[in-house]
Amino acid sequence: MQERTYEKYFRQNRLPHIWCPGCGNGTVMKAIVEAVEKRKLPRDKTVIVSGIGCSSRASGYMDFDTLHTAHGRAIPFATGIKLANPELNVIVITGDGDCTAIGGNHFIHGARRNIDLTVVLFNNAIYGMTGGQASPMTPLHKKATTAPYGSVDRPFDACQLASAAGASYVARSTAFHVQHLTDMIAEGISVEGFSFIEAVVQCPTAYGRKNKMPEPAQMMAWLRDHAVLQKAWDKLPEEKRSDKFPIGVFLKRQFEEYTKAYAEVIASAQGGKK
Amino acid sequence: MDTEIFLKSERCKGCGICVAFCPKKVLQLDTLGHCSVVRPDDCIACGQCELRCPDYAIFVDKKVYA
Numbered sequence: 001m002q003e004r005t006y007e008k009y010f011r012q013n014r015l016p017h018i019w020c021p022g023c024g025n026g027t028v029m030k031a032i033v034e035a036v037e038k039r040k041l042p043r044d045k046t047v048i049v050s051g052i053g054c055s056s057r058a059s060g061y062m063d064f065d066t067l068h069t070a071h072g073r074a075i076p077f078a079t080g081i082k083l084a085n086p087e088l089n090v091i092v093i094t095g096d097g098d099c100t101a102i103g104g105n106h107f108i109h110g111a112r113r114n115i116d117l118t119v120v121l122f123n124n125a126i127y128g129m130t131g132g133q134a135s136p137m138t139p140l141h142k143k144a145t146t147a148p149y150g151s152v153d154r155p156f157d158a159c160q161l162a163s164a165a166g167a168s169y170v171a172r173s174t175a176f177h178v179q180h181l182t183d184m185i186a187e188g189i190s191v192e193g194f195s196f197i198e199a200v201v202q203c204p205t206a207y208g209r210k211n212k213m214p215e216p217a218q219m220m221a222w223l224r225d226h227a228v229l230q231k232a233w234d235k236l237p238e239e240k241r242s243d244k245f246p247i248g249v250f251l252k253r254q255f256e257e258y259t260k261a262y263a264e265v266i267a268s269a270q271g272g273k274k
Numbered sequence: 275m276d277t278e279i280f281l282k283s284e285r286c287k288g289c290g291i292c293v294a295f296c297p298k299k300v301l302q303l304d305t306l307g308h309c310s311v312v313r314p315d316d317c318i319a320c321g322q323c324e325l326r327c328p329d330y331a332i333f334v335d336k337k338v339y340a
Contacts, residue, residue, distance in 0.1 A: 001278070001280040001333055001335060002335060004330075004333065007330075010330075015285060015330070016284065016285040016287065016329055016331075017329070019328070020287075021287035021288055021289035022287075022289030022290070022291060022328065023289075023328055024328060025328070026327075026328030026329055026330065027326065027327075027328045030330065175328075176326075178325050178326065179325075204289075215290065215294075216289045216290065216291050216328075217289075217290055217291050217293075217294030217295065220291060220294075220295075220326065221294075
């Protein structure tokens, strides 16, 4: 068998990974390394930063310079890395709880500064590692251990949040649409500025078992049937949108990038200009 | 079809995604709950199993004759 080229990006002695059978995080991790390969990022110039949670275990399996940081604080750590050495490519791996609850503030301020990070949010709609508590991205009326009658809290739309906060690139894809997801992440890497990609993943263990989808393949089929490409979504009448969600690129725009703006400040401060 | 399926069984967790998405029902879970190839001749090398496997445990190649 021809060894697959993405295997070199994994720490082979750490595999198989710790995620549950059928968890979509593995698929997204592969999509990230394939996007890195597609963009031909040198391995010693690429840094993977992650927070805490199921998704954030990914940094331990990826053979780059990796950083597994405090809960919700992946973006601040990544900001520090990028500012200290702007030629590094920094990819942030975070989960829905990590990014929108514990690190919600850091997330919107990272987007506001428009610093050149690629943030990949693994959205499994639940706190999987701690036993299935409802997260800020648990859909309305879906069950969790802390919401036995269904969640009454309206969920965040992280893509709209990132757009409103000032990100340069915002996209969404799912663990079912593997190639689409790889393209979205690859495009996010090449965009200069804050890129945000939400990857909807299946969590059969914590989320699926509570919501009548205990089989991983069943959850993937759900993703297939309920994700609608942006162009089709625009034409979709309101009454058919209820349980579906759009995927694709939502936003791409250009703003001044933070490290460049900062470099100008440094230059003028050191040059003594007024 | 001339295809070859490789399994890295030590990585397989038996989630059954490959079995469910195989259009030709080539794969099955064995008694230990791991993926196994039961109808290798039916494989059309579509690569769905390899694409969707979250544990990187299955690989499909077209046979190459020298």
